[in-house]
Amino acid sequence: MSADTQKRLAGEAAALRVEAGMTVGLGTGSTAAWFVRALAARNLTGLRCVPTSEATAELARELGLPLSTLEDSPRIDLTVDGADEVGPGLALIKGGGAALLREKLVWEASARCLVIADAAKVVQTLGAFALPIEVVAFGHKTTANRIADVLIDHEIAMPARVRTADRGLVRTDGGNLIYDAKCGAVHDPARLADDLKLITGVVEHGLFLDLADEAIIGTDGGVELLTP
Numbered sequence: 001m002s003a004d005t006q007k008r009l010a011g012e013a014a015a016l017r018v019e020a021g022m023t024v025g026l027g028t029g030s031t032a033a034w035f036v037r038a039l040a041a042r043n044l045t046g047l048r049c050v051p052t053s054e055a056t057a058e059l060a061r062e063l064g065l066p067l068s069t070l071e072d073s074p075r076i077d078l079t080v081d082g083a084d085e086v087g088p089g090l091a092l093i094k095g096g097g098a099a100l101l102r103e104k105l106v107w108e109a110s111a112r113c114l115v116i117a118d119a120a121k122v123v124q125t126l127g128a129f130a131l132p133i134e135v136v137a138f139g140h141k142t143t144a145n146r147i148a149d150v151l152i153d154h155e156i157a158m159p160a161r162v163r164t165a166d167r168g169l170v171r172t173d174g175g176n177l178i179y180d181a182k183c184g185a186v187h188d189p190a191r192l193a194d195d196l197k198l199i200t201g202v203v204e205h206g207l208f209l210d211l212a213d214e215a216i217i218g219t220d221g222g223v224e225l226l227t228p
Contacts, residue, residue: 001220006119006217007031007082007116007118010118010216010218011032011033011036011116012038013216014038014216015035015039015042015080017114018047018080019044020044020046020047021045021046022044022047022078023075023077024039024048024050024076024077024080025076025079025106026039026052026056026060026080027052027081027082027116028052028053028056029096029097029099031116032052032056032080032081032116033059034116035116036059036060036063036065037059037063039065040060040064040065048066048067048073049067049068050068050069050073052099052103053099053102053103054173070105070106070109075109076106076110077110078111078113078114079106079107079110079113079114080116081094081103081113081115081116082094082116082121083212083215084121084206085121085123085127085128086115086122086123086226087123087124087189090115090226090227091189091208091209091210092206093127093129093131093207093208094206094208095134095178095206096132098134098163098170098172100132100206101134102172102173103208104208104211107208107211112213113211113212114213115214115215116216116218117218118217118218119217119220122217122226125185125186125187126185126207127183128184128185130180131160131181132180132205133147133178133181133196133206134172134202134204135179137171137177138201140179143179143202144159144160144179146199146200147160147196150195151181153195154183154186154187154188154195155187156184158181158182158183159181160179160180162178162180163177163179163180174203186207189207192207193205193207214226
C-alpha cells in the first residue's frame with residue numbers, strides 16, 4: 001500500500017471523529033489535506049473550521065467548509081494535523097510545510113489534538129527528519145549562529161540551513177524564515193525545545209511535545225491508534 005493511500009485512510013478515519021457543531025482546527029500538509037477532503041464530504045452542519053495555513057484555507061474554501069479564525073474561535077474542540085515524525089509518547093516533529101507557528105497556536109488552543117500519519121512517520125527516536133526552526137527574517141544569519149551553539153550543546157554537529165525553494169528563501173505565512181536542523185537523533189527533546197525557544201530571533205520550532213492526545217496511523221492493514 002502506498003504512503004498516500006495510508007495517509008488517506010488516516011485522514012478519513014479522523015474525519016469520523018468530528019461531530020456537527022464542532023469548531024475544528026485544520027492542519028497543513030499532504031496528510032491533513034486528506035482529512036480536509038473527507039471532512040467536507042461528510043456535510044456536517046454547524047462546523048467552524050480554523051485553518052493553520054493559507055494553503056489549507058484555500059483548500060477548505062474550495063470544498064465549501066465554513067472558515068473561522070483563531071481570533072473569532074479561540075476555543076477549538078478538535079484539531080487534526082499531520083506530522084513529519086511521530087516518536088515515543090506522541091512527541092512530534094512538525095513543520096515540513098512551513099506552518100509550524102500557526103499550527104502550534106491552533107494546537108494549543110484545542111481541547112484535543114489528533115495527529116494523522118502514514119506508517120513510515122512512526123519512529124523510535126526523533127531527529128531523522130530535519131527539525132524546522134522558524135526565525136525572524138531580520139538578522140537571521142546571526143540567529144543561525146546562536147542556533148548552532150545550542151545544537152552543539154546538544155551534540156548536534158550539523159548547523160541549521162535556511163530553507164530555500166525555486167524562488168529563493170522560503171517564507172512562512174507570517175513572513176518568517178525556516179531553518180532546518182539535521183539532528184540525526186534528538187536524545188532530549190524537552191531540553192532542546194526549551195533551549196531553542198530562549199534564542200532571540202527564534203519564533204518557534206517544530207518539536208510538538210505533550211500536545212497530541214492520540215494518533216491515527218495508516219498502515220497496510222488499515223489504521224492503528226496510538227496514545228501517549
